Amino acid sequence: MEPKHEKYQRLIDYCKDLPPLPTAVVHPCDASSLTGALEAARIGLIAPVLVGPRARIEAVAQQVEREHGLRIGDVPIVEAAYSHAAAATAVALVREGKAEALMKGSLHTDELMGAVVKRETGLRTARRVSHCFVMDVPGYPDALVISDAAVNIAPTLEEKMDILQNAIDLAHALQFKEVRVAVLSAMETVNPKVPSTVEAAALCKMVDRHQITGALVDGPLALDNAIDPDAARIKKIDSPVAGRANVLLVPDLEAGNMLAKSLSFLAGADAAGIVLGARVPIILTSRADSMVTRLASCAVATLVAKARRESGQPVR
Template sequence: MQNIPFDDLTVGMEAETTRLCRADDLYVFANASGNLNPMHLPKADGDGDGVPESIAPSMWVGSLISGVLGCQLPGPGTLYHRQSLRFVGRAQAGDMLTVKVRLIAKGADRKVTFETWVERADGSRIVDGEAEVIAPQRPVRFDAADVPGLTVQYHRHFDRLLELAEPLPAIPTAVVAPEKPDALGGAMLAARHTLIDPILIGHPDRIAEAAEAEDIDISSCRIVEARDHRLAAQAAVRMVLDKQAGAIMKGHLHTDILLGEVIKREGGLRRGGRRISHVFVLDVPGLDHLLMVTDAAINIAPDLRTKADIVQNAIDLALTLGVEQPKAGILSAVETVNPAIQSTLDAAILSKMADRGQISGGLVDGPLAMDNAVDLGAAATKGITSLVAGRADILVAPNMETGNMLAKELTFLAQARAGGVVMGAKCPIILTSRSDDEQSRLASCAIAALNAAGGVA
């Protein structure tokens, strides 16, 4: 940016800029100003008419004028003296706004006066006024490239999953041992959103105590008595086999007890010879698509055959969530095959298996390091030519520890929200954690509902 010093300014000079009012702008202004008026929040109904208003705050619109004065005319080095504003219209998220200033007077002490206004794309004004600023004395050039950017921490991808899943019929779900408030509360929350129709399996007295502790009404729920956790898991599996349930949801019991019943060769829910695996589905702020991480919860040190099943399970899930051509990046520490690093050998073989149709429904490439799996610039720097590199929807970890750390890092350091299910069985299995918030629990149930229904229409 280059300024125009006071001595070079002449009456009649003009400058303008065009700015799209985005929903993100409204969130940023709300946080920066402390003005949380729901009239100005994209999804809130501020006046009770049942429709979100999403009106841009007038002071945000007015602030756009300072951007023209501070960046263009007079530009860097300018300081405000006063500003008058008259609001004659409203802007909403999605409106294209043009901000204009015109120099109308020069005064003492480098003070200059501008006519200022903001108009919509149709030319109608929504703000007009007058600004007096102190113009810079000498030329100044400023490179704005180093100004930090902002990422709005909201989770639009999960919102979309909920929108897609809520119209579906509630999936009958065997909830195993919902004997603590958090376990019961997650299931009932999903029921209120019509994602699942919970069948509560466990010790009736403990379920009742959990309901009383959280003031949850379970009078409409079917309760199946099972006073032992293993018996409860067995009952859930039988209900799926008998077509009474279309999904299983973990409550307050050890995961290995539940999955031990699922993977039994006789009377379990194994689907052919495929191994089951867990898929984390993450909504990462700033990322324009869902990101999946697998396997981070079940297979500790998977061999090649198991990894092939893990990849196929993740691709199958991605397809049901509306990803047209899932791209799976097989992770390692490096992006070249190194015989000393087993994960690079496995990755290369998995890629070739996909080429030969042994893994189907998506694109598979590896080995890829984390950076060139998710960042096009990093992939280009390494000279990687691939339809997956820099664009991966699915990150396949070399082992459970790596996958678990990756998912937790994204959740706790990048503010991602995580849901997920166990795939490879005859029905989706919802594993929730006590640390999951409500949105994550709902997302896991929405993922299971979409998967059980066969995917996004």
């Protein structure tokens, strides 16, 4: 079995050779969020701009220097009196071209995303905003992308089209050699009484018609026959995805959240978080995240931004 964090460490090491990503860090007013931002800056993943109340940030910075030896130095601070103002100011920095990513500090996700999705002043595109976990699961050969477990509560079929395309685009940004998506349900047969199986089948037909592109997609699949070759073989599922999936599209937020947390707390997995579909990648971290997970989230954002620049086109 490979060492814990091996997949993340490869990702972080690769991104150290790329230019630091200009990142607006929103309201980093606790030690964990400021430490993550400063460590990511120290190793060259991001070039942070700290957005929030200067006095509170500087007080936390003194604590971080005492406990971790990380100095705030000449990292710029943009004054914003409270968390909602920090979110709005950070979004404005992106719109002005002064940042190419957002990073969540010690504010609620809803506060940050509220500023992102505002119709007139936010960072909307025609693509639905969605969240992906990039999970490092011990014993599983590939990094595993799970979507959506944090933003879209009960997505419609139309919304799932965007969630799926966002996840596929992320897998390409992460340089997956082949993107294999399992559209998950409780079973691998289409059952009209289980709407997620019908939607899974519709998504697969949309792939056939090139409405969704860039991946091998199959579903409905249950979790076991999506990721375990023996389970797929026993069920006689003939598919290039079954048993080999590296992207899992979940039916709804509840299923995705429970799946991701089960992997984290029962299987020892780490979960780097990223929001896609806005003008720039948004790094979502949790207070419970380890340092390597925070750094991996920054590395994921760096690769997403790199792929966007190289494509020469914004998200549609």
